[in-house]
Amino acid sequence: MTKFDTQLISKLADQVMHHKKLYYAGHPEMSDVEYDKLEARLKKLSPRHPALSFVGSEVASSSKKVAHKEPMLSLAKTYDLAELERWIKDHPVVGMQKIDGNSLSIIYEDGELVLAKTRGNGREGEDVTDKIAWISDLIPNLPGKYNAEIRGELFCYESRFVRLVHEFIDLGLERPTSPRNIVAGLLGRKNHQHLARYFNFYAFELISDHKDLQFKFEIDKFSWLSKAGFSLPAPALLSSIEEAKSYLDEVKVVMDQDEIGLDGAVFSYNELNLHKELGNTAHHPRAKMSFKWQGETATSEIQEIIWSTSRLGIVTPVAVIDPVTLSGAKITNVTLHNAAHVKVYDLKPRDLIELVRSGEVIPKYLRTIKPGMGTSKFPKACPECGSRLQFDDVRLTCPNQESCPAQQSGTILNWIKCVGIDDLSEKRLGQMMDLGLVDSIPDLYRLTKDDLLKLPQTKEKMASKLFMNIESSKNVGLAQFLNGLGIAGTGLTSWEKLLKKFNNLKALQKASVEDLVEVDGFAEKSAEQIVAGLKRLAPVIDELFKVGLKPTVSTSLVTGGPLEGRQIVITGSLSEPRSFFEKMIRQAGGNPTSSVSKKTFAVVTSDVTSNSSKMKKARDLGVEIWGEDDLRSACDM
Ligand SMILES: [Zn+2]
Structure with missing residues (x-):
């Protein structure tokens, strides 16, 4: 089963449930023939999907306790980067996102899913097999007759939570308070199991005695899980502390988007021998460590909600609050993410809210302590151009891409x-x-x-x-060129990943949503955005070529090079135009960038004694300072 299949199953099951509901309510939107076709498509991909046999209500599930063969331990955790560094030392580690959901243990016998249980107290959990049949990325069959246990996290995406809230209200149930609480709440319910179809499952562990499933490295487990069709919490092999730190930076970016509830990252030694050697304490394995940002919270009152249009046309809300101090900084604004967030939590002026700030992460709304009067409101027109806004159930957008x-x-x-x-x-x-x-x-x-x-x-x-x-x-490099076009849901890393597979622009422009989903890390939604974005921007791309742009595929994407993955900054004037040296850096696999940060590998200058701001920063950060000759020899290595 591919990732595209699981996403398609989820979509089809949603449609089947939607039309069943309308049918039982007495106002179907679809003819019987159309509906049968829909069911047939789902049946072909997932013959035993519970949506197929759902008849408006279901038998109450019974829950019983089941023991874990291997205890589900918790993880050692730290808030301190220095402690993480001491723990990593010089071990290569696998980093993964730490999803704030509920851990599940899934048991396969002869390759078939036979039992799903919650973590419970770590020694025994609750049997939830009948509920998880609804979760599309929990695949029912492994690609072989293996006895294995797969562990992972069950959680609810913010965008799906919005739809789940609607369905809760339709069913006359109490409004759920957050994507974090809803998973445990629903797993504990005896009825309405079908609501679990709004959840996702990301696998993070594989346990088996089978000889095919014995791996030397942690990262190989993830490759196997991915091939078997499981979704994963963005695992990455990190060979140095620097790489682990940039991985944490990426996790923060995802945290800030708040589409998925993360509360940090988990690191695991890549060498599985080491896992065996180190063993466990009574509470946690010694070969794994989670890193969290200390989240400090405060309460404040919303004064007003301000909406502004982003360069992608998304109209986002920010709450202006009575100023409070959090982790030493004065906070006056809190991001509210999107229109659905405002609607689901019914946010409005005079709400007393709790907010949280983790590390450098932007302060976020956590919960409402005491609601103000009235209900939440949306703007009707774009604050920048006055166009009538569109609402897709999650976000408000300004449709005026041409002249907003x-x-x-x-x-x-x-x-x-x-x-x-x-x-x-x-x-x-x-x-x-x-x-x-x-x-x-x-x-x-x-x-x-x-x-x-x-x-x-x-x-x-x-x-x-x-x-x-x-x-x-x-x-410019082709990945930077594509990143510069600003297609929603993409970043430099995503383009680099895609170019590794497609090599050039033409091939990428020809790729379909299905092709893109095959590349690790691309969900259907972002694949759709990329395909539509490249199509919409094709005239701009053509024009850019006409005015003389010659984007090059960085050699590091294809073959590696002496400066592979290194960021190099050039400052001041050198003996040749800057573009000459930038090309040289790219051909050696490096990335020429313009500003100095802790990710910078070296700064190239003709005047090593200069006191320019870039040079000062480079010295402060301990970044290497190169003359032109150093650069030439580094590229020739
Ligand atoms: Zn506008």
Whole structure:
């Protein structure tokens, strides 16, 4: 079974349930023939899916206690990066997202799912086999007659929670309070098992005595689980502490999006021999460690909710609150994520809320302590362009992609950031747009030096510099180029992953949703966004080629190189144009970037004694400082 199959099963089961409900309520939307076709499609993919035999209500499930053969221990955890570093030392580790759901143990006999149980107290759990039949990414058969136990996390996506809330209310049940509480709540219920179809299951452990399932490395277990069709909590092999830290940065980004409830990351030594050697304490395995950000909470009152349009046209709400101090910072704004969030939690001015801030993560709404008066409200028109907004059950969007100012300047600004055009600030871009010089990304490459001299406070020297910086961005890497287009649901890593498989732009443009879902880490939704985005932007891509862009596939994506995966920053002027050296870095597998951060591998300069801000930062962070010759020899290695 592929990931695409499981997603399709989930979609078909949803449709079957939707139409069954309408049918039993006496107002079907579909003819019987159409409905039978729908059922037949589901039956073909999942012959025993409980949606097929559902008749409006179900037999109450009985729950009984079952012992775990191997105890389900909890994990050692730390909030302290230094402690994590000491624990990792020089071991390669596998990092994975720590999902805040309920752990399940699934038992397969001769390859067939026979029992599902909750973690319970770790020694024994509750039999929930009849409920999990509803969960589409819990596959009923392994690809072989294996006896095995698969462990994983059962949870509810924020977007699916919204739909689950609707169904709860329709059934006359009490409104669930959060995606975190609902999973345990539903597993404990004796009826309404079909609501479990809104849950997802991500596998994180495989236990078996079978010789085919004996692995040397932790990461190999995940490869096997993925091939068997299980969804996974984004496992990644990390060979250094630096890589573990950047993995944590990625987890934070996902946490901030808040589509999936994460409360940190889990690290596991990659060498499974070490797992055996180290064994367990009474409470936890010694070869695994979870890292969490200390979440500090506070309460405050919402003053107002402000809506603004992002460069992708999504109109997002932010609550302005009475200022409070959290983890040493004064907080005045709390993200409310999307319109559905506002609706589901019925958020409005004068609500007394609890908020949380974990590490550097943006403060988030946690729960309502005391609601204000009235009900939540949505804006009808785009705050930027006045277009009538659309609501897709989760988000409000401004449909005016062509001329909504928020979407235009944001799109161009995103491009500038992604391809790294130095000195072209938001303010300068605003001036260019005000003068009518720039209206779209390709316009940047039509600018002449004379055009640039028209900008306020821009003299010959700055105009030349800007012109050169724009010119040199023509040789951008293909992944950066694609990232710069700003297609929803994508980032640099996703494009790099896709290019590893598709190698060039043409192949990627031809790929279907099914092709993309086959690549690890792509859900159907993001695959759909990518396919639609590439199609919609095809004219822009063509135009960019016409104005002289020559994106190159970084050699590291294809073959690796001496600078594979390294970020290199060039500062000041060198003996050749910057584009010359950037190309050299890319051919050695590295990534030329414009700003210095802890991810930077080296800064290249002609003046190693310079006190520019980039150089200062590089010294502060202990980043290597190279002359031109150092760069040349690093690339030739
Ligand atoms: Zn708009």
